[in-house]
Amino acid sequence: xxxxxxxxxxxxxxxxxxxxxxxxxxxxxxxxxxxxxxxxxxxxxxxxxxxxxxxxxxxxxxxxxxxxxxxxxxxxxxxxxxxxxxxxxxxxxxxxxxxxxxxxxxxxxxxxxxxxxxxxxxxxxxxxxxxxxxxxxxxxxxxxxxxxxxxxxxxxxxxxxxxxxxxxxxxxxxxxxxxxxxxxxxxxxxxxxxxxxxxxxxxxxxxxxxxxxxxxxxxxxxxxxxxxxxxxxxxxxxxxxxxxxxxxxxxxxxxxxxxxxxxxxxxxxxxxxxxxxxxxxxxxxxxxxxxxxxxxxxxxxxxxxxxxxxxxxxxxxxxxxxxxxxxxxxxxxxxxxxxxxxxxxxxxxxxxxxxxxxxxxxxxxxxxxxxxxxxxxxxxxxxxxxxxxxxxxxxxxxxxxxxxxxxxxxxxxxxxxxxxxxxxxxxxxxxxxxxxxxxxxxxxxxxxxxxxxxxxxxxxxxxxxxxxxxxxxxxxxxxxxxxxxxxxxxxxxxxxxxxxxxxxxxxxxxxxxxxxxxxxxxxxxxxxxxxxxxxxxxxxxxxxxxxxxxxxxx
Numbered sequence: 001x002x003x004x005x006x007x008x009x010x011x012x013x014x015x016x017x018x019x020x021x022x023x024x025x026x027x028x029x030x031x032x033x034x035x036x037x038x039x040x041x042x043x044x045x046x047x048x049x050x051x052x053x054x055x056x057x058x059x060x061x062x063x064x065x066x067x068x069x070x071x072x073x074x075x076x077x078x079x080x081x082x083x084x085x086x087x088x089x090x091x092x093x094x095x096x097x098x099x100x101x102x103x104x105x106x107x108x109x110x111x112x113x114x115x116x117x118x119x120x121x122x123x124x125x126x127x128x129x130x131x132x133x134x135x136x137x138x139x140x141x142x143x144x145x146x147x148x149x150x151x152x153x154x155x156x157x158x159x160x161x162x163x164x165x166x167x168x169x170x171x172x173x174x175x176x177x178x179x180x181x182x183x184x185x186x187x188x189x190x191x192x193x194x195x196x197x198x199x200x201x202x203x204x205x206x207x208x209x210x211x212x213x214x215x216x217x218x219x220x221x222x223x224x225x226x227x228x229x230x231x232x233x234x235x236x237x238x239x240x241x242x243x244x245x246x247x248x249x250x251x252x253x254x255x256x257x258x259x260x261x262x263x264x265x266x267x268x269x270x271x272x273x274x275x276x277x278x279x280x281x282x283x284x285x286x287x288x289x290x291x292x293x294x295x296x297x298x299x300x301x302x303x304x305x306x307x308x309x310x311x312x313x314x315x316x317x318x319x320x321x322x323x324x325x326x327x328x329x330x331x332x333x334x335x336x337x338x339x340x341x342x343x344x345x346x347x348x349x350x351x352x353x354x355x356x357x358x359x360x361x362x363x364x365x366x367x368x369x370x371x372x373x374x375x376x377x378x379x380x381x382x383x384x385x386x387x388x389x390x391x392x393x394x395x396x397x398x399x400x401x402x403x404x405x406x407x408x409x410x411x412x413x414x415x416x417x418x419x420x421x422x423x424x425x426x427x428x429x430x431x432x433x434x435x436x437x438x439x440x441x442x443x444x445x446x447x448x449x450x451x452x453x454x455x456x457x458x459x460x461x462x463x464x465x466x467x468x469x470x471x472x473x474x475x476x477x478x479x480x481x482x483x484x485x486x487x488x489x490x491x492x493x494x495x496x497x498x499x500x501x502x503x504x505x506x507x508x509x510x511x512x513x514x515x516x517x518x519x520x521x522x523x524x525x526x527x528x529x530x531x532x533x534x535x536x537x538x539x540x541x542x543x544x545x546x547x548x549x550x551x552x553x554x
Contacts, residue, residue, distance in 0.1 A: 001166040004132035005030025008096075008163075009038050011139045014171040017067055019428060021045055021054040023078075025071020027098025030163035043428065043457060046449040048075045050421040052082020053447070056091050056153075057386070057409050057422035060207065061429050063177070065092040065146040065154070072098040072160075073113050080122070081415060086153035087122045088413035090207040092146040093153040098160060099128060119155045128157040132165040136172045143175040150300030151207055177208075180299055181320040189312060190295060191328060194224060197266035197293075199343060203249060203278070204238055205231030206271025206318060208299060211405050213319040216326040217270075218242055223329045225340025227347040229257065232277040233410040236402035246347030247354065249278035252394040252546055254354040258284075260347055268295045271318040273303055277412070282307075297321050355399055359548030361513075365541030368392070368466065369548065371516040372399040378517075382407060383434040384426045388418040390440035391473045392466040395547050417446030420463060424450060427459040434462065434524065441467040441493050448499065454533040455504040462523055463535040465496045468542045476545050479554050500535035510538045 008031055012020070019041045024032055035042050045051035048070040059066035070079045076097045086093040100112050116126045125145045129138050142154040182190070194200050204217070214237065221228050221244040228238050232250035239245060247257045261267065261284055276282060285292055288309040296303075296310040297318065304313035314321065336344075361367040372395055385400055386409040387393045393410065402408050409422040423437035444465045454461055475489040497507030506526050508519045516538070523534040545551045 001168050003030045003034070003163065004135055004165050004167055005032075005163040006034035007132065007135055007167055007169055007171070008139070008158075009034035009040065010171040011136060012067065013039060014174060015064075015139075015143060016174065019043060019058065020067040020069060021051040021058070021425070022069035023048045023051055023071065023075060025075050025098050027072040027075075027100070027160045028069060028096070028158055028163060031069060031096070031158070043453070045421075045453055047447065048078035049081040049417070050447045050450045050453070052079040052093075052095060053085065053415075053418055053421040054082075054425040055095070056082045056086045056089070056093050057425040058429060059086065059091045059093045059151075060089070060409055061406050061426060063092070063208070063210075065094045065143060066425075067094055067096070069096045070098070072100060076113055076115065076118070080119070081417070083119060083122045083153045083155070085411045085413045085415050085418065089411060090151050091153070092151040092207075094142050094146055095153060095155050097155060097157050099157040100160065115155055115157045122153065123155045124152040126155040126157070128159065129162055130159070132162055132167040133169050135167075136169055140172050140175060144178070147175075147177045148299075150298070150303055177317075179320050180315060180317045181324055182297070182314050182316045186312070186314045187324055187328060190314070191325070191332070193293070193295075193312070194226070194266055194268070195334070198340075199264045200224070200266040200268065200340075201227045201229060201246070201260060201264045202268040202270055203229045203231055203272045203274065204270050205234045205273065205278070206298070208271060208318050209237050209405065210319050213322050214238060214405055216322040218244075219326050220322060220329060221344065223334040223336060225336030225344050227260065227344040231272040231274070233397070233408065233412050234272075235397065236405055236408035239403045240351075240401040241403055243348050244344040245351060246344070247351040248397065249274075249280075250397055251277060252398060253280065254350065256350045256354070257347075264292070266293050266295070268297065270297050270321070271299070273298070273306075274308065277414075355401065360550065362541055362543040365512070365543070366510055366516055366538050367513045368395045368538075368540060368544070369399065370513050371538070372396065374517045375520060376400055379436070380434060383436060384409060384423070384430065385436050385438065386410065386419045386422040386426060387438040388440070388443040388446075389414040389416045389473070390443050390471075391476060391546055392440045392443075392468075393438065396438050398547055416443045419443065420447050420454075420461070421450050423461040423463070424454050424457070424459045427454075427461050428457065437461055437463045439463060439465050440472065441465060441469065441491055441496075442471045444496070445493075451500060451505060451533060451535070452503040458531045459533060460527040460531050461533045462520070462527060463500070463533060464538055465535060466538050466540055467493055467496070468540050468544075469493060470542055472545065476551070476554065479545075479551055496535060496537035500533070505532050506530070506534040508534070508536050510536050
C-alpha cells in the first residue's frame with residue numbers, strides 16, 4: 001500500500017514524464033514527498049503563472065502534455081495564464097491543482113475555488129479525483145483528452161486528504177496519441193481538385209507536427225507547385241528557406257502575401273484554424289459564407305466549419321494526412337506545371353525581399369532591424385527563439401528565418417511574460433542548443449523573477465530585453481485612436497543588466513547598434529562557460545513602433 005500522492009508520481013513516470021514545473025504548496029505535500037524518490041526532475045518556479053507557462057512550452061516542444069503542479073486557490077488562479085495559452089495555442093498540458101479537504105466543500109473554506117467554474121471555459125477537461133483508486137483512470141483520461149482532436153489543457157484537482165489515502169492500485173501503461181487519417185474518397189477528391197487549381201496555397205498551423213511530416217509537405221509542395229504559408233507564430237513548422245515557402249500570416253504581414261491569398265482559387269488550411277490574427281481580424285473571408293474554395297484539414301471535427309464554411313472538410317491528424325498525400329502523389333508520378341512552380345517560387349522571393357528590404361532606422365538608440373539581421377547571419381539553425389507579446393516581437397517574426405522544427409516558441413494567445421519562462425523550459429529540454437528569449441521591457445517585468453529560476457537550474461538562456469520605456473503596443477493604439485493622449489503607457493524601468501547580476505547571472509547594457517553583436521558574442525561565451533543565464537539590456541529609444549515605421553508616421 002502507498003499514498004495516493006506516490007501513486008500519482010508513478011503514473012507520471014509510466015508516461016515517461018521526466019520533468020515537472022511547480023510552486024510548492026501544502027495542499028499536495030504527498031505528491032511532493034513522492035517526487036523526492038523518483039527519476040522526475042522537479043523545477044521550482046517563483047510564480048505559478050510562470051510554472052504553467054513552462055509546462056505549456058514543454059508541451060509545445062515534445063508534443064506530449066507538459067506537467068505543472070500548483071497549490072489550491074491563489075496558486076490555481078495564478079496558473080490560469082498558462083492554461084489560457086495552452087487553450088489558444090492548442091498545446092497538450094496537464095495542470096495538477098491542490099484542493100481543500102473533501103469534507104470542507106461548499107463552505108468557502110480557506111483558499112477554496114470551484115475549479116470547474118473557474119477553468120471550465122479554458123480547459124478541455126476539469127475533473128476532481130474523489131477516491132485514490134480512481135487516479136489511474138483519471139490520469140489516463142487526462143492524457144487521452146489533452147492529446148486527442150485539437151490538443152489542449154486538462155485540469156486535475158487533488159483534494160488534500162485524498163492524496164494521503166493508502167492504495168494498492170497500479171500505474172497504467174504508456175498512452176500514445178491517437179492517429180486519424182483521411183478517407184480514400186476525401187483524399188481522391190482533394191488530389192483531383194488541387195491539381196486542377198490554378199493558384200493553390202496551403203496555410204500550415206496547429207500543434208501536431210513532426211520532422212517527417214515537414215519532409216512530406218516539402219515533397220508535396222514540389223510535386224504540386226504549391227506555395228506553403230505558416231500561420232501566426234508557427235513559422236518553424238516549415239523550412240523558411242525552402243523555395244516554396246511564402247511567409248507567415250500574422251502581425252505586420254507582407255501585403256503581397258495578403259494579395260496572394262486574395263488571388264488564390266484553392267486555399268488549404270492544414271491544422272490551422274485561421275482565427276483573428278492570421279485572418280487579419282477575420283477580414284480575409286466572409287463568415288461563414290465566402291467566395292473561396294477552402295479545404296479545412298484538422299484533427300478536431302468540432303473545428304471544421306466553426307468559423308468558415310469549408311468546400312471540403314477532412315478530419316485527420318496533419319501528420320497522417322501529409323503522409324498519405326505524399327505517397328499518393330508519388331504513386332501518380334505528379335509533376336507541377338511551370339506556371340504553378342513559378343508562382344510558388346515568386347512567393348518565396350517576395351518573402352525573402354520582405355525580410356531584406358531597406359528599413360528606416362531610429363535617430364538614436366539600438367536599431368533592432370540591423371541588430372537582428374546581424375544576429376540572423378551567425379546563430380545556428382537549431383537556435384530556439386522565444387518571445388512574449390508586444391510590438392518588439394514583429395521584428396523577430398519578420399527578420400529571423402526558421403529552418404528547423406520547434407525552434408520558435410511564441411504565444412498565439414498574445415500573452416505577455418511568455419518569453420523567459422518558455423526559454424527556460426526549452427533550455428532544460430535541449431541543453432545543447434542555444435536559446436534566445438526576446439522580451440519587451442513591459443513583457444519582461446511580468447516574469448522577470450524567473451531569471452533566478454534559470455540561475456538555480458543552470459538554464460543558460462540569453463535574454464534580450466528590448467527597452468523602449470513604454471507599453472509600445474498600447475501606445476500605438478492610443479496614437480491611432482486618441483492621438484496626442486499617451487498617459488498610462490510610459491514605464492520607468494530598472495537597470496535590467498544590474499538586475500540580472502543581482503540574481504546570479506550576467507547582465508550587459510547595449511546603448512548603440514554598433515556594440516550589439518560584440519556584446520551578444522561576449523554574453524553567449526560567458527553563459528556557456530558558467531552554465532548560467534545572461535541578459536542584454538537593449539535600449540532602443542521610443543522612436544520606432546514597427547520595423548521601418550516611426551510613431552510619427554502612424
